Amino acid sequence: MKGPPKTPLLTVDCVVFDASGALLLIERGHEPFKGCYALPGGFVDVGETVEQAALRELKEETGASGRVERLIGVYSHPSRDPRGHNVSVAFLVEWDGTAVSGGDDAASAAFVSDWREKTLAFDHATIVADALRGA
Template sequence: MPLPKTPALTTDCVVFDAEARVLLIRRRGHEPYAGSYALPGGFVEIGETVENACRREALEETGIKIDVLRLVGVYSDPARDPRGHTVSVAYVTILPRAVVPKAGSDAAGAEWIDDWRSVELAFDHAQILEDAEALLRVRRRD
């Protein structure tokens, strides 16, 4: 899908369970990053809040319903998506218990990963995960 000449708006959802595993999807056979692990997320629809887009994308791609979200940050490097300039708003949540994910939408798979650093991630999702973990560490100290 070609992107418009103005930046596109997306959302990325960092979902941890009580065991500190992260929920990742496997991208379908579409470029960029076909078959790679990624955070659940996607394009924000017209008339939709970014928060609701995060919840919708997580549900569509993993079958998991998300309620409480905490802002991680805004990611706007023009080179973060090889298709064109895409700005993403990332959120984090911690589920009290792991729910079995069911891949759907444009996800070829969805699973809980113990050590996300051991897998190759699409886009700038490693940076987003690092920022989410740092945010949660600071929050625990407060």
């Protein structure tokens, strides 16, 4: 009997700005990119929508809550994640003002005002640029 097809894993990423334009970033607690800045996000669980996964991952990694404002895009380049082929659905999320602190696999989380000067993990700089363009 033939098994299920081998397919990419599904992930989500969240772009969240505060009122001053600072970007919510985590410091990755694990490889790949341990210690680097990244957008909050992670793997979609079976039984949840990508929107639910985005808000769950945001809460787990940063303590923040919000609402999905809009889809930024789908990022599917096979080499975007060194762990293997992962496809990410990225959302712009409107933050509700809840306190932010690192959790789950994030070493820390904070709104970073000089985010443009930081190197972001994965293809997260492209995702942020697309969010700003309204892609």
